[in-house]
Amino acid sequence: MPRERRVIGPSGVRINNRTYDARALGPYRRQPSGARPDGRLWEVHYDPYDISRV
Numbered sequence: 001m002p003r004e005r006r007v008i009g010p011s012g013v014r015i016n017n018r019t020y021d022a023r024a025l026g027p028y029r030r031q032p033s034g035a036r037p038d039g040r041l042w043e044v045h046y047d048p049y050d051i052s053r054v
Helices: 023-028
Strands: 003-006 013-015 018-020 042-045
Touching (some): 003 013
Antiparallel strands (some): 003 042
């Protein structure tokens, strides 16, 4: 699955003009990932053919 690096904001994760949200994202909202290069973006995988899968 393709991946994007995104911030997990208060409303969830935004990919291709869509916002994805789930209860499981709660502890990660506005938190740094600690991953390089900048440490604030999370790696998010998504299915480009099924918009319900992130």
